[in-house]
Each structure stands twice: as C-alpha cells, then as structure tokens.
Amino acid sequence: MTETAAPLAASAATEAPDPDALGPVPDGWDVREVEQYLYREARLADENDYDAWEALWTDDAIYWVPGDDLTADPTRNVSIIFDNRSRISTRMKQVKTGKRYAQAPPSNLRRLISNVELLGGRANGDGGVDLEIGANFIVFESRQRGNTIWGGRTTYRLRREGDQIRLAYKKVVLVDHDKVVPTLGFLV
Amino acid sequence: MTETAAPLAASAATEAPDPDALGPVPDGWDVREVEQYLYREARLADENDYDAWEALWTDDAIYWVPGDDLTADPTRNVSIIFDNRSRISTRMKQVKTGKRYAQAPPSNLRRLISNVELLGGRANGDGGVDLEIGANFIVFESRQRGNTIWGGRTTYRLRREGDQIRLAYKKVVLVDHDKVVPTLGFLV
Amino acid sequence: MTETAAPLAASAATEAPDPDALGPVPDGWDVREVEQYLYREARLADENDYDAWEALWTDDAIYWVPGDDLTADPTRNVSIIFDNRSRISTRMKQVKTGKRYAQAPPSNLRRLISNVELLGGRANGDGGVDLEIGANFIVFESRQRGNTIWGGRTTYRLRREGDQIRLAYKKVVLVDHDKVVPTLGFLV
Amino acid sequence: MTSLVPPADVQGTYDQLIRADKVHGSVYTDPQIFGEELRKIWFRTWVFIGHESEIPEPNDYVRKQFATQDVIMTRDREGAVHVLINRCAHRGLQVCDDDKGNSSSFRCPYHGWTYRNSGELLGYPYNKGYGGKGKLDGLGMGQVPRVDSYAGFVFASMAKEGPTLIEHLGSAKGEIDRLVGLSPEGTVQLDAGWLKHKTRSNWKFLAENETDGYHPQFVHGSIFGVTGSPIGALYSDSSTAVTRSLGNGHSENDLRPEFRKFGEPMRWFGTTPERVPEYVGRMNEVYGDDAERRMIEGAPHVMIFPNLFIAEIQVFNIQPNAVGECVQYSTAVQLGGAPELNRRMVSQSIGSVGPAGMLLADDTEMYERNQRGVEMLDPEWLDVRRGLGRESTDENGFTIGAATDETGMRGFWKHYKSLMEA
Amino acid sequence: MTSLVPPADVQGTYDQLIRADKVHGSVYTDPQIFGEELRKIWFRTWVFIGHESEIPEPNDYVRKQFATQDVIMTRDREGAVHVLINRCAHRGLQVCDDDKGNSSSFRCPYHGWTYRNSGELLGYPYNKGYGGKGKLDGLGMGQVPRVDSYAGFVFASMAKEGPTLIEHLGSAKGEIDRLVGLSPEGTVQLDAGWLKHKTRSNWKFLAENETDGYHPQFVHGSIFGVTGSPIGALYSDSSTAVTRSLGNGHSENDLRPEFRKFGEPMRWFGTTPERVPEYVGRMNEVYGDDAERRMIEGAPHVMIFPNLFIAEIQVFNIQPNAVGECVQYSTAVQLGGAPELNRRMVSQSIGSVGPAGMLLADDTEMYERNQRGVEMLDPEWLDVRRGLGRESTDENGFTIGAATDETGMRGFWKHYKSLMEA
Amino acid sequence: MTSLVPPADVQGTYDQLIRADKVHGSVYTDPQIFGEELRKIWFRTWVFIGHESEIPEPNDYVRKQFATQDVIMTRDREGAVHVLINRCAHRGLQVCDDDKGNSSSFRCPYHGWTYRNSGELLGYPYNKGYGGKGKLDGLGMGQVPRVDSYAGFVFASMAKEGPTLIEHLGSAKGEIDRLVGLSPEGTVQLDAGWLKHKTRSNWKFLAENETDGYHPQFVHGSIFGVTGSPIGALYSDSSTAVTRSLGNGHSENDLRPEFRKFGEPMRWFGTTPERVPEYVGRMNEVYGDDAERRMIEGAPHVMIFPNLFIAEIQVFNIQPNAVGECVQYSTAVQLGGAPELNRRMVSQSIGSVGPAGMLLADDTEMYERNQRGVEMLDPEWLDVRRGLGRESTDENGFTIGAATDETGMRGFWKHYKSLMEA
C-alpha cells in the first residue's frame, strides 16, 4: 500500500535545466582533478558513506534519475528520482534509520566511472558557471535479490565553492530507463 | 532467406595487418588526448550519430570484428564485420533509412572504454606511421530483445591528417567471439 | 574428492595488513604512471601471460581474495585465495602444466580497471613505504560454462625496486564475496 | 521449489487451499495455479489497462501490458477506445514496436500488412497472391472483445460475455467518484507518465498488501519517523479508520473517520488551505457547501480487483509476468482544474513510489521477501484471521474491520475462490 | 506463456494444429511439441552437420552442434567420416573440449579412458580394476548410427534404419548439383569458417522464411535501396521466378526464369564476365557450350529439410537449442578452382550474413519478433494460404507458385506433419 | 534436455535406472527425479547442516542452506541447538536477513511478529486484532522436527520419526571418532568460515566423486606434479589403500594401510614430527602409547550420505539447489588444542578447496563437464562396475575394494535406491 506522502512534498520547483544553455568549458578545471572527484563521489556512494556523500551537494542541488520519457518535464511528469537538496537530506535520513528495508541490509556495490568528458559550462543560479561533465558508468550491485548490473550515462555539474568542489547537479540516465527496472535502493 | 548480396561486393582486398610490424610509439601523442578521442568515438556510436561517426574514418579504413578464429585471414574467412571505407558508408546509409530493423528501433547503448594503452606505431599506406592503441570495453545494450552486456578488446589505429585525428583501423575482439552471439546491430 | 594438500602447506605466516597504518601518499608517484602499470598487470592476467605476471611480484607478495567475512584474519579463517610468493609460484606452475582443468582450456577474459585512486602510503617490511591504490574492476569471463561477469574492488600496493615497479600486495574483494560464487580459475 | 514438494495435507482444490482464516502458500508459487489464474481471472474478468488521458487525440495509441500479453490501447478516428493484441494475422509477428504515437493504422514490417487502429485488416501487398483485395475476411489483429471505461479508467475483458464493468466495479465505483470529486472540473488525468517497477513476487502479495493497514507502521516507520508524518497514526490500534470489503474482491482503507475527526480541509494531503488557495477557491466555487466535506475527506485508498490500486494521489497498475514476478506501474493522479495540486502530486509521487520511492521500494522489498519466504515449506500456510473476531457490517451491508485488520484480504480471497472455481 | 493457455478449440493433434491454409501458433511455443520434434524429426531424419572440407585430412575433427547434442565430426585414419556424441562411456563426462584439431583418439580427462576417433574404446587406465584389457566390449562413445554425405555435405541420422540420404534429398539433390556445377572443378568447399548467430526464435520460423519470397522487399528494402540492388525485383509481383515445393519438406525459390530472361552470365552474382575473366575462362574451358547456361542460371536458393539452407553463395546450418531458441551457422560457398570468385563470396557473405550482416540481421530481427508475436493469444493461427489459388504443377510433378507465394511453407508443413504423426 | 527424450528402454522405475554395474543418466538430469529426491532423501534422512562450534554462545545463530530451504541454526538460552525454517507464520515472509549473529529472538519486519530463537511465537503487535495475547497457539516458525549432533556435527531430519542419527551414521561414526582422536583435547571445531562454491552439476556427481580413488591421478596430476605430492601414489594400482562401503550409503577411502606401511607419524599430513613438535608433544602426553598410531594413521577420508564429506583436514557440506546445480561449502578442520596444526590446516585448505582451490576447482570442472556430458543421449548409462570382480568383505562385514575401485559408489546407489523406493 502507498500512503499519502504529504511530508515528502518538498517543493521541486527547481526548473529542469535548459539544454541549450551549454557554454564553453570554464577555466581552471582539469580532467584529472575532475575524475578524482567523481571517483570519490562514486566511492562514497558505493560504501554507503551517506554523510560524506550528502556533504558534496550544493544548496541548489538536483539529483535526477529520469524514467522512460527523457523529454519529459520532471516537474510535470514522474521520474525515478528527482530530488532537490531537502529531499536528498530526507532520503539520507531515512536510510540512516537502518529500517529503509530496500537498503537494509544495504546492497554491496562497486561502480566504474569511465569516458569522462568535460562538456562545457552551464550558467547557474549564483551567477557563476558550473562545469558540465559527461561520463558512462556500470554499477555491479549484489544483494539477496541477486546480482544486478546497472549501466548508464551521468551528467554532472560541478562548482567551486571556496576551496571546495561541490556537486550541483547529477542526472543519471539508465540505459534501460524505458524498461521495467527492479528496486533502485542505492545511490546511483 | 538470404539474397545474393551482389551490391555488397565492395572489395575487401585490404590485407589483414602484419602483427610483427609494430614499432615504437610515434611522437606527438598523449594518452589523455587519445582517451578523449576514443571517448568521443564511443559517444558518437552510443548515440547513433552516424554521420559524425563515419566522418572519423580515413579513406583506407578497416573496421573489423573477427569471428571465432582469431588467426584467420579476413579475406579468406568469414568475420562478423570486415568493412572497408565504402562498406562502412553502405552500412551507415542502410541504418539511416530507418528500416534497418536490426537497429529500428535502435538499441539504447552506453559503453565504457578503459585500460587505454599506447601500444606502438604501425606503418601505414601513406608512408606515415599510425598510432596503435589497445583498450578494453564493456557495452551495455538495451533493446526489446532484452539487455545484453558485450565485452572485449579493441585495437585502434589513429592518424593525424592536418589538425584532425582520424581513425584508420578498429579491430574489436569480443571476449566470447568463439561463442554463439546474438544480433550485433549497433556500432561496436 | 579432496586430497590432503600437504605439499601446498606454504606457510602463510604473513600477517594481514594493519588497516590503521595508512600514511600520506609517498612522493614520486603519478596517477597516470600507476594506471598504466595496473593496465599492464590487467593485460598480462587477461592474456594468461603467467611468467610476465608472476615477475611483477615482490618477494613478500600477498595475493588475497577474501571470502564472505571481510573482517576475518586470513591466517585463521579460510579465504578464496591467500597466496604468498611461493604459492603464487605454485599456482603458476600448476596452470602452466596445461592440465589445470579449471583453466584448461583457459577462460577468455577482458577486464576494466577504473576509478583508480592513490590512497596513501603503507610501511613495508623493507623499511620503505609502499604506495596503496584503490580501484574498481569488472571482468568479463567467457568459457564453456558460459559468460560470467565479475566485479569488485582491488587494493594494490606498489613498490619501486631499482627502476622497476613491483606489486607487493593485491587484495581483491568481489562485490558478491558473501554469496555463492562459481569456480574462479583465472587470475583476478 | 515448493511445487516440487506438494503439501501433504491438501488435495489442491481451492476450497482446501483457501480457507476462512488461512491460505496455502502454494497459491503464490505453483506455476499451474498461475496458469489457471490467467485463464480464469486475468483473461476473463475486467482488468485495468490504462487511462483515456494517455490517448487524448484521435488516432493516439500507447502500448500496454495486459498480463502476459503485449497490447495496444488505441483511440480510433471517431474517438472510440480499443485494446489490440500486438500480433499480426499473417504470420504472427509482433506488429507495433513503438511505445506510443499517433497513427490511424499499423504496418507489419515483415510483409507489409496494414491494420486500422481498431484492428481490422486494411490491406496486404501483392494482393493477387490472395486472389485480390478484401479476400481475407475475418483476419485482423486480435481485439480484446470488451473494452469499457469509467471516469477515463480503461478496463478490458477477454470474455465476450460476463458482468458489465459497472457491475464489476460495484461499490468501488463510488471510490472513483470520490477521487473525481476532488477535481474542480470533475475530471482525472493519468498523463504524468508511468514508472515501471519490476517486482520478483507473485501479484497477489501486492493486491493483498494494498489495503493491509497492519504493515505501515513497521515497513514505513523509517520515512514516517524522519518526516514526522501523521500517516502512521492512521494505521494504528487507536485509529478510527476502517478496512472495508467492498465485494467482488475490492477493498479499501477508509480513512475518512480520522479526517472527519480533525475536520481540517486538505489535511488528507498533508497541507492546509492557505498553502493551496487557488485550488480551495475553485473547489468552493464549484461545489459550494459540499466543497469542505470533499476537502476534509480526501481521496480514496482502494484496491480494485485484480490490479487497479488508487492510493489517494497515486494510481497503480499491477500486471503479472509469471508466478513469481509482476510489474507495478505507478503514476501521479492529476486533477482537472487543479494545477497547484498537480505539481505537488507529481513531486510527492516521485518521492513515494517507483523503484526508488521512499515508500514503495520498501513495500517491494517486503513483496520479494514474501515470495522467498513462501518458497519455504513450513509453516505451509499464511494467516489471514486478523480482525475476524471484531468484524461488523456497515449501513450498506459491507463487512468492515478495524484500521489494521485483514478484512480486505478475506474479501479478496472470497472473490478469488469464486472465480477460480467457476 | 501460451503453453499456460492452451487453445480452446484444438485438441492438439497435428491434424488439427496444421491445416492446409493455417498453422496453430502453439507449434512454435509449446515445449512438449519441441520435445516431440527432437524425437521424431531431429533425432530421426537426416540432419545437416557440416562439410567434409572442414576435416580434409585423416584424423581431423571438428566439434558440431546436432540439435541439443554436442557431437564431433571426425575423419578416421582411412578417411571415413564419423559423428560421435561427446560423452564418455565410463561416467558420462564430456570428453572433447577443443573446437577442432587433428588426433587419432580422444582422451577423457576424468579417468583417462581413450577412444579411437571412430568412437571405439581404446583403453582404460589401471585395467586390472576391470579384469584386464578388452573387458569392456560394447562401451564406446556414442556413434550416430548413420552418416552419409553428398558433394561433401555431411548429414547424420540417429535412426538406424530409414530412407537413405539420397532418398531423403530427392530432388533437392539436383540443387546441390547446380551449385557444384558452378565450380570449374566440380567441387564445393565450406572451409571459410562459420559465423554463429544466436536467434531467440523457434527453428521453424527460419526454415519457413528461407524460401519465403514475400518478405524481401519489405525486410530488406533498406539495403536494396541504398545499394541499388536488383534482388528486390526477383521477389515481386511481376517476377517470373517461381517457388517450388520439392517434396520431403524441401523447397526452393527458383530464380532461373528471371536470369534466363536477361541471359547475362554472372548477373546472378551481381557482376559481369569482364570482372571475373579468369573464372569465366575456366568455366568455358571445362563446360564448353554448357558453361554459359550455368553462369546465367547461377546458384540455387534451396531449403533442405530440416536445417540446410543454400542461399546462392552462402550456406546455413540451423540447429535448435530449445523451443524458443536456435542457432544459425553461416558460411560462404567456396568453389573448387574459382579463387577469384571465392574472395568475393567471402566478402559478400561477411556483408550479408551473421550477427551484423546487412541482410541476415534483419531477418533475425523478424524471427525474434515473430517468436514474441506468437506468444500472444489472438489470433491463434498463422496464415499460409498465400498462392494457394494459383498453384500449378511443373513438368516434374512438383507444386509451384509465384515468386512471393507460400508454396514452400505448405510443402514444409505437409512433410512435418507426416513425420510428427509417424 | 534428456528429460525431453526419455530413454527408450527403461520404464523409469529405480530398479531399472539403477543396476548393479550401471546407472542411467536421467537420474542426474530429470527434474522429476530431483523433486522425488527432495521428498525422499533430503527432507527425510539425516542431513548435515553445520557445526556447533559455529554457534558457541547461547543465542548465537547462523543461517544455513538445507537443500532448497533457508534455515537458521540457533542455540537457545539453555544451549540447545535448533534448526528453524526462515518463514514467518503470519504471511510467510522471510524473517531473518542476517547471515549470523546473537539474539534470543527474531523479528519479522513486515508486521513485527517476534519469535523465540527456538521458533515459538513470542508476540504480535496490536494483539487486540487477534483477541489479545497468546491467542495464536500453534503458530511459529517452522522447526525442523529432529536435530541431533555428533562430535559437534549438527544434522537435521525433516522426518518426525525414523532411524536415530547414531543409527544413520552407523560405522561412519567411527571415522568421525578418528578425526576427533587427532585432537589432544578430543574436540573438533569448524569455525574457520565456509567457502561457498557454486557448482553447475547434480549433487550426486559430487557425492560419488568424493571417494572415487580412480580420478586423482588424472584430475589432480597437475598439482601433484608441480608439488611433488605423494598423494597420487595413494590412489594408484599399486596402492594398498582400500575403498570401503560403510553401509547406509556412506563410504571411505581408507588410506591407513599405506600410512602404516611407512609408519611415519604426520606423514598423512605431509609433514614430520620435527616440524610440529608442540602438537606431537601434546598428543603423546594425552594418548601415550596410542598417540603414534593416531599420528601415523591420520584423518579419515569419508563421505557420509548424503552430504557430509570429511577429507582429512577439510570438511564439505554439499547442498542441492536444483537438478543441475548444487553448492559446495568447505572449511578447514580445526583440532582442539592444536594451534600449530590449525594454522597449517587453514593455509592448506585455502590452497586446496573453494572456487580457486588448486584441487577442488579441478574436481568442480569435472562435475560441470559431467553434467554437460549426461545431457547427451548416447551412451545412456554410467558405468560403475570397476572393482566388482575383486571385491572382498572385511572383518566387520563391509565390502572393500582396491584404492581405485567404485565400491563406494555402488554402496551409495544401493542406499539411494532403498530410500527412493521406500
């Protein structure tokens, strides 16, 4: 059964990004540094280090896993995940209870991030320009349900805040996003 | 049924490469640059950007996917794919009709290119030396048939033509090349 | 049936590493160089180049594939593999007889090594400091049994000996290490 | 595996497998029983397929799953809705490979036969081979014999005769009315897309769970706790909500008593009139005095046999693949004339349902553990007696139990047995 | 899934499932029927296994698929060809793990028993345990009882008695002769390797499709169009080509009428004498006046029941894995004494067949959509009436239809039914 | 596949399938027979589950596989060992999801029912729905009716009545005694963890192979050769070791004659007293004059029907998943009071057994090739006659054969047949 998810009504008013607004790659970014950052993000997700993973995000974060229609507006159509910062926080709080059964016991995970490309710059809400990156991934998930191999394409947006690099946007398109998929309980 | 594929009789007279002819890595190549080029080639293939993908090739291109016997001469034995430039062009024209049913609807694809190594230099027909590269890959393919994971080893040869990098040779050896494989309709 | 494996009683007295002893990344290591080294190690394993692969190891080598309990002491609990240098040598001698049926005929293999991170420095028995590296992998294995995809996390320790880089330690944790796994006959 | 080890003490007749207070585990694991369910339930009774709002325009079509069948829900030129079986009448090829689109006809790629979007054979190339045009009367794509809809919810039945949709819906009809009654325009759309959640579980575990008021506090405690949700309280010992068996296998968790107790409009939606002024305004405009009642009582929580579940603001379409696997298709309710609410419903639904939903992923984990559990041999039975001792009959003659009782399941099994023994 | 839902109106006897103008879908999806096919067709009639040119030397061997069986095609010391079943007579281990090689004997790794490449047990270690040498008469690797070949094409039959290979081939023999007749040396080799194409489809969809002249324009239009191929025209309403049922389930698309019409040597091969002067010269040399006819009429397009398909310059070996899966093995014809042609045939074959072939990958997509389609329940039947109204009998008494007619399929089903009812 | 092609010449009764000198391949491939094995063997006779040393403390528990069943081996507050079936008595959910732990009770996540670690229902939330506390007598997690242990080896039987464990073990009991007799403290622990090796083979291939003295020289020659191991000689024509059928399907390779011949203490372990002085000292201390005999004769090599194999220093627990798949769980023997030996036994076991073991991975390759082989149709039979002509009866009336004879297999099949025909 499903209950009215009233308390989950975190406003997802954030607009979907305008795909036409991609500018040149902003200065001061090196593929190597970016790769290492993405590897770290991947490791934190693989190892269920929820606090460290959550800390990567900017306040205007968007964490998006579209469903079958990639052209759909996530504010008007359902997605597998479409979290703003506050919902990311709720998601972390839930799993940390240890009773988020879809992840209790947690999946064993390892993912490969590859084909990392700096795609361009994307104007952000702070008047700055975020670095937009494309990469492909495979996640090997093992849980009692069995082993599942997930694959897809991730678009990241990174931003420098002081001496920190922050994750402003992560859109994960599963290769089989248009198919029936099993429970996706881990951080993809 | 199969029809006499007369119009396909593009001469594939190009000899199979002599494996002994590998020289030192030619100057002026950087692994990073090569990786980015291979990632781009992979992205064009994944996204079915047929024109841009076709444009990567040199005129003396060889695109080869051997079958079970890796020692076989592709001019005297069957291969899964053994295309010269003109057949690559025919292949692209066919799929672009939208009625190449093995790819209509097209597969959803994402591939990981990894373990990129610059293996050496290979004398080419233009009197120059092509850069020979080895890399491993996994392709996650999704279509109505189901999801298929393909894996293998690719040997590439790159050549500089003016300020362009061109793809002269791509040999894809599937890990299970000696097994029964399903339809391989996409650009591997 | 199993026979008393007396001749295999290579002393595995080497202690399991102390996980707390990780120091800063030692000087003189570059991720790119490390990646190329790991790619080579992977290629030698994929291509069953047993002699070249064996030559990578230091004399105090540890090659470890834990079983279900990752906290277990490998000297007091069973592991899938826990080889010291002499047992690595025995393993290579056996497979080279061509009658190690679990690998005769050998598996067809290709693996992707990705997310390579330099994790730190680890004091070694020679009073030096080994470089500790983390990376994730997927191995695509094909043999008559069928295709198997293996995934996991590898922790490597590298050491410079003269102008050589040597492999001192390789710990491979399969994602599904806590599950039932099929025969693992190849070099993982 | 249990199919390898048939229970010693039952002969396998449904009367023995399904009892007043317990159900035998083999009904969830036996492939033979699943095959019989296909014939006697899925391919006979009314099954929810989709919603008219998915194909608003003439010649729109969308592909759907109908149990093991690949079907196309189409709207023809005149606006009539059809459900076609995706198989060519020539050599049986799958005809349509698009998920959705707009077309007055379908063309089979193999030999070019074409079909009207109502299923009739339009033409076949080189017709001389058949003696000319129009010589293949009676050939066409399979058309599901009965298709009907209520409030835009499209149902199909493979049985040429039988109860009408309205007869099948019975009192569940009123629950759909309640939902529609929350729209200032009196309409519902299901056009926000469907999430497709693969579930390694027998479909009945889902159907039974949908109105199981006993599990939320335990399965969903994690999200209720971190969000301070009041939902848990609706499904507790002290709740005044009731579980109602609506007949024909339908059941509901009637939460109105709780909401009436508070008497706060929009509380059912976890909000207040102030936060959705436009909507409240339109409702008052349209429904006057009755608007408040509607906004207090909220949306239904009803399971319509065998596969439509309306969970207040979400709708689920459950379809079986095999004895141990099914698919949950879920979407957000969209109310005509309520843009303010609709966006919130989309956002809440994304948070709650689908493969990563903070509620449904946990239910689904239970479904899958349940399937693994019933593969075990002892105890052989599932207990459904909860509340049997405190049931009563309401003013309409329906059996009702407390908020956490298994009254709905017992109603499900009563109807299931009647169909399987028919 | 259909196996879960047996058709209401058929009893399942082959007479009811297979009719003059239609075939019931369950013959492609029912595992029981597949099991019966193994026993009554695959393990009884003559099945194509491979070609002698794959094992040219004494003691050469190559592993092959024979339906569900793993077999070894060997050539013994004296040159005789055998087909051995890859199972040890001791404890049933798979004996040989190499794909091909040259050896006079095989050794089982488990306990070291050895077998001659004709299957006889040669020796067993520690023979005292059996009372010494030669005490295990009657034990050996399974030998397929009948193996015979024609023009190097090796066929095997699990039935100790029955029609001879020549009787089985009947008139299809002449088609093989036609192919061989295109070689200046009168020989064919199949030594260019085999592509192995996994196909999620029942094997009969392939066998029927091979001489289905109705599909090329539609399925292969994409490649015909971009290459300006004249092939499409051979399979059109206006084509003079005929579809012929050759008896015993064999059938062909006889394209000679079209090629005779043009009367251009090598047109069948999409080339001209100028482009293959050497070959044309050798043909004239050897066959004199008859050479031109041969080069005009070209190679056969014939499906030999149940699993050998000669498609002009390619040869296919079809082997079933299960009711819904089979394998297509394909290679290029190589003609003795025609190196010029052989290279072109290799190149054309690579372009056309196998998992990435510009023709076969599209046929295979149809096979797989066909399998998915027949899992659907309505309509239940496949139509095979095309051309029934315009068939005639040729001078040899064979039924012939137009280029696009289903004459071949009807011949296939007639023979299939006779075997299944035997 | 063979199940699709039932052997022509057998009716399928076990008397026909299992003969004195041969066994029919279908017993390894027929799913029906596997189902019957579950009922008549796995869920009736005594099956090895684990060892008490895995749950040393009160309230310790560990999850185990019991054929197709997910069970929990628990030690209750009082120290008694139970084997619970991991299924909730309410709606059949899998209750416990941890592999091991310490807890006096288990709680089902679905509705919070709790169970004592001996299986009794402890409580259920909102008990008013059941009329209050203690109203669900008779509900509980399934308890395997009979659990008993010998030397800490825990066995379970699903049959409420039948032979006692001691009766079932019969003479195999003495072999366990031999093992325990190698411990200065007279105890064995199996607490070094278990490797879990998935094997695509019928379980009986493993059970038969465990005391097959004919295969080591061939299958393990690679490791014997490179390590200069003397093991091969123990299983040769000239070995004085014997294969003994111990009754009840149990069998052993009795290597003592060989070790007595050498009379070297610790030779069985591939070492010398000098290298394990502590151990030898403790043994002499404890067992005095008898110590030397024990250290010369070494550990047993015994297969205890149907699934416990003690291979000198390793223990295997074999559990079937399906007709063609099983799991080998293996660990190192740990002897009470022998730390010096225990470390070596762990190290040797890692080198020998499990998915990468230098011995077992090769046996497992044989098991899987065996399974593939018996899918082939000819020859239909497996030969088990080896040594039939030279068997004798020992002083205790047991049949014994030479080191390489199939005496153990024949004993296995005799008992198997008696159970399957019961």
Ligand code: FES
């Ligand atoms: S199968 Fe559809 S047109 Fe022939």
Ligand code: FES
């Ligand atoms: S099984 Fe082949 S020799 Fe024993």
Ligand code: FES
């Ligand atoms: S199923 Fe276990 S408590 Fe309900």
Ligand SMILES: [Fe+3]
């Ligand atoms: Fe729920």
Ligand SMILES: [Fe+3]
């Ligand atoms: Fe075709």
Ligand SMILES: [Fe+3]
């Ligand atoms: Fe062995």
